[in-house]
Amino acid sequence: MTQTIRRDFFTDGNGGTRIEIFDELSDTAKAALYGFFRRAHAPHVMEEVVLPQFADGDSQIFAAVRDRPWPPWGLGARNVVGVLQTHLVSDGCWGLSPVHVADEDLTNTGLCAALYKEALETLAVDPNAEVHYLLAEGSRLADLVLRRVGFERTEDVFLTEAARYLTYRAPAGELLANLGLAETDTVDVLAGNIDDRVFELNAALHSTIYLGSRAEWAGDRVSVPSEIAQMVRGGHYNKPAGVPTGTGRFERDVLAEVAQGVREFLTEVERKELLEYVRGREPEFAAASVQRRGTDTPVVDERIRSSLVLDGLGHFESLFADRIREQLQEVRARLNHPVFPLGRIELQVTANGDRDYFGMHRDTDGGDTRELSFVYFFSAEPRRFSGGELRVFETVVEDGRIVPTDRSQTIVPRANLAVFFPSRHDHEVLPIRVPSKAFGDSRFSVTGWIHRQ
Helix, strand or coil, rough: CCCCCCCCCCCCHHHCCCEEEEECCCCCHHHHHHHHHHHCCCCCHHHHHHHHHCCCCCCEEEEEECCCCCCEEEEEECEEEEEEEEEEEEECCEEEEEECHHHHHHHHHHHHHHHHHHHHHHCCCCCCCCCEEEEECCCCHHHHHHHHCCCCEEEEEECCCCCCCEEEEEEEEHHHHHHHHHHCCHHHHCCCCHHHHHHHHHHHHHHHHHHHHHHHHHHCCCCCCCCEEECHHHHHCCCCCCCCCCCCCCCCEEEEEEEEEEECCCCCCHHHHHHHHCCCCCHCCCCCCCCCCCCCEEECCCCCCEEECCCCCCCCCHHHHHHHHHHHHHHHCCCCCCCCCEEEEEEEEECCCCCEEEEEEEECEEEEEEEEEEEEEEECCCCCCCCCEEEEEEEECCCCCEEEEEEEEEEECCEEEEEECCCCCCCEEECEEEECCCHHEEEEEEEEEEEEC
């Protein structure tokens, strides 16, 4: 039986279109791409985004091309009508640009879906490949559209000067299937010969990504918040103190070699008593200090750390020390951390108010006796703050030196959760928002350091 081609407004124009993959760029290919972005009213994108990303390596450009009939070579032979760029963010994680098209193709769903299909098929050769996007916190349309086609929202947070973003991820092969493109030939997709449901899913996805990210790539990317932001290699969206973010490749609650969580660390009665004790000592809190590497004198430096601390836990000191000792053997084993003779346990209360944070730091450089760090969250429920995630970056010891890796874990500050991790690991506290500005609504935590003898 002959298959009936379902026609739409763009079927004839797409009939002479092919998808070309650029792993390297010749002068004629560059000329064709420059011409395309000029027609798409975004000539700067070629110089500011496409070429730098391509030069980084692990990037491909998927271009929809309509060839000139004669002569079929030289400048102007390729007429690029659509562009999608992929780039490696971290091992197995890929960022995908919006599908760029000129004005006449903004609703050309077949063209956009065909480019996306070719890119996903290329990535899905690796069964572990994932596609990642950054969506601004509070996104509604983009959140609905991406989750509808199988994206998962993770707790990995990225910050720019303009907005706060959450990572959305989906396996490339599953995304291809969820979009209804896995079993359909690219020629049919270009022709629009797909059913209404598949057509609608792809149209919604591409129009949302294009419009949601337009403020970033078409305008002032520093000060204008964009609902969808581009994820770059390593996720280097800087926060206060210039801290690079993690990769978001791991489960939200527990990650074996980086950090370990213990839920219900205190009884509910103990947690409430601790909260009441701390709230009643607001006048005793002092500005937190930091100790710069190579110095012995702590200083207050809000460019690195902004928070209040209380050194005395009263009768809770012995309670925490006992609970930590009870959990220590199991936590150490789960972290695969070497056995060490237990020394003192150092404890401190931290209150993080509105716009507080703690930039990237580590609790030991190997020159002291700190082995494991400890953080216990106990703020009021329901939470009256947002943000304040603890992000822990893995480090390893090589030839006696502490060397960071690109693995990280982001931990949401849930009440009555205790987190343990090696003190040599770099870590940070992301900025906190407390709308009420009230001390009692702060992000409260008990921070501890477990020493070897």
